[in-house]
């Protein structure tokens with residue numbers, strides 16, 4: 001086990017062989033997983049090859065370096081309440097995904113190791129290779145607290161590496177990449193760097209919209225909400241996207257739409273701005289809210305929306 005402090009260089013890839021593998025980034029809400037992923041892959045978030053759809057994972061981003069390719073995969077949220085088909089399906093997916101990836105980044109916040117962190121940790125299979133990522137070190141006022149904190153977390157499980165960093169400030173993120181590289185299997189790259197397909201653009205559009213819903217609805221986010229892309233057309237440099245936000249009840253529809261339609265307007269407009277950046281072209285995004293009662297309990301509905 002190595003600890004990478006903020007100023008010590010990492011080992012890197014010593015044998016010169018190219019490495020490639022799947023990596024899952026897990027952690028309780030708000031520890032900075034998305035910030036870390038964005039920092040790791042930068043603008044490369046748009047790069048999902050056609051092959052991505054044929055693998056067993058949902059790819060969220062790819063980082064290709066001179067000596068390694070990291071394929072980051074999605075793990076649906078950890079949920080503890082609401083037992084129904086949606087949850088059972090999601091928890092099953094989480095453990096399957098984690099058992100199957102080459103490496104897990106377990107993210108926590110510097111100075112805080114909570115019961116929820118422990119719950120997430122307990123879902124990671126014993127056999128997984130886990131790097132402990134201590135994020136938000138910029139928030140730690142007393143740096144001397146870091147070592148005793150590391151000792152505390154280390155009691156909970158064995159980590160193959162420990163990397164303190166700040167995803168937001170971009171500090172030490174390169175150290176994480178260097179520390180993780182030798183832990184990936186020797187393999188040829190799984191993905192081209194610059195291949196974009198309609199299908200993955202469609203997938204990314206639904207992910208971006210879903211992300212805006214989560215962010216802008218916050219605590220008001222109705223349980224079991226989902227996004228369906230009903231139409232995705234490319235006309236030259238313009239993309240026409242028709243998306244449905246699916247909710248369970250009329251009351252939930254009102255929450256998503258907001259007073260005078262303000263909420264939904266803001267959600268669509270923020271998603272559109274980001275999609276235009278992503279696709280480097282104009283986007284026409286129409287979003288409407290659809291009620292499908294009890295859909296979260298219906299396994300078939302789940303399958304039709306891409307969960308299995």
Ligand SMILES: Nc1nc2c(ncn2[C@@H]2O[C@H](COP(=O)(O)OP(=O)(O)OP(=O)(O)O)[C@@H](O)[C@H]2O)c(=O)[nH]1
Nearest residue numbers: 028029030031032033034035136139166167168169
């Ligand atoms: N100070 C500081 N804040 C950070 C850092 N990384 C992320 N944050 C902030 O922490 C908050 C949560 O970050 P996210 O990346 O959305 O966290 P997440 O783990 O993806 O959250 P969920 O999507 O809810 O699971 C945001 O307000 C970020 O700006 C960091 O290194 N330092």
